[in-house]
Amino acid sequence: MKVYPLFLNNLADQRCVVIGGGHEAERKAAGLLECDAVVTVIHPALSEQLQRWAAEERITWVPRAYRPGDLQGAFLAIVSEFDAETAQVIWQEAQAEKVLLNTMDDVPHCTFVAGSVVRRGPLVVSISTSGCAPALSVRLRQELEQRLGPEYGTFLELMARLREPMAARYPDFDERRRRWYDLVDAGLLDAIRRDDLDAVRQGILAVVGEDIDLAVSTT
Numbered sequence: 001m002k003v004y005p006l007f008l009n010n011l012a013d014q015r016c017v018v019i020g021g022g023h024e025a026e027r028k029a030a031g032l033l034e035c036d037a038v039v040t041v042i043h044p045a046l047s048e049q050l051q052r053w054a055a056e057e058r059i060t061w062v063p064r065a066y067r068p069g070d071l072q073g074a075f076l077a078i079v080s081e082f083d084a085e086t087a088q089v090i091w092q093e094a095q096a097e098k099v100l101l102n103t104m105d106d107v108p109h110c111t112f113v114a115g116s117v118v119r120r121g122p123l124v125v126s127i128s129t130s131g132c133a134p135a136l137s138v139r140l141r142q143e144l145e146q147r148l149g150p151e152y153g154t155f156l157e158l159m160a161r162l163r164e165p166m167a168a169r170y171p172d173f174d175e176r177r178r179r180w181y182d183l184v185d186a187g188l189l190d191a192i193r194r195d196d197l198d199a200v201r202q203g204i205l206a207v208v209g210e211d212i213d214l215a216v217s218t219t
Contacts, residue, residue: 001107001131007124008076012036015073017099019066019090020080021046024104028078028114029059040074042066043081068093076100076112107131116141121153122160151192158204159183165212182207 016032018025021043029050032039041050042062054061062070066086071077071093079090082105091109094101103109115126116137125144127137162183170176186207191199 003113003128003130005126005128007126008035011075013038014075015040017042017071017074017077018080019043019070019077021050022080023047024080025078026050028080029053031114031117033058037075040070042070066090071097071099074099076102078114079103079106079109082106118144118148120148120150120156122156123148123152149193151189154192155189158188158200162204162208162212166208169209169212179207 011032012035014037016037016039018029018032018039018041020028021041025041025043026047026049029039029041033053038060039058040060040062041054042064044064046054046061050059050061053059066089068089071090074097077090077094077099079087079102082103084106087103087106087109090103091101093099094111101109101111102114107113113128113131115128116134117127118125118141125141125148127140127144129137159180166176166179170179183204186203188200188203191197191203
């Protein structure tokens with residue numbers, strides 16, 4: 001299987017369907033809720049967490065098995081419990097309705113696959129083995145979780161605050177790109193890891209200029 005890597009955005013208010021009610025369905029629903037999607041879960045029984053979300057009206061629960069027509073108006077669907085006969089019917093509906101579909105452990109009935117994900121604030125790392133060995137992607141995720149600490153999220157939040165001031169101060173793209181690389185290479189991650197806020201500020205100041213640094217520091 002050959003995969004084209006991408007990240008979906010603008011899921012807010014998009015109808016997303018999860019077919020299943022166990023732990024995997026819960027995990028998939030949680031990821032969609034983090035992106036502000038409108039989540040519908042279809043299954044006769046739900047895990048305790050999914051039941052809580054249904055009671056809180058964070059998700060819509062359809063307490064029965066999948067039926068043809070359930071994907072109408074959906075943007076994407078995830079099937080967390082594999083059944084060959086049902087998977088084929090869901091696949092046919094997804095194709096007809098142009099719904100992105102992921103069926104776990106059934107690559108032929110997928111239009112997208114979800115990798116093992118590491119999140120550190122705005123940093124999102126997704127790993128795929130193209131369906132060859134999903135267990136390896138899990139082990140790689142575990143390694144990266146040890147390697148990538150919370151300092152990466154803090155660094156990216158700082159960089160987000162610099163984007164507009166940098167664009168205004170350095171309109172030339174090549175100049176601005178050079179300074180972005182200088183920021184990445186300035187040792188700021190180590191300073192954040194040590195909680196040395198003065199070193200962080202001085203590192204930014206040396207690269208972007210005092211006018212930008214002060215503007216960011218006071219917001």
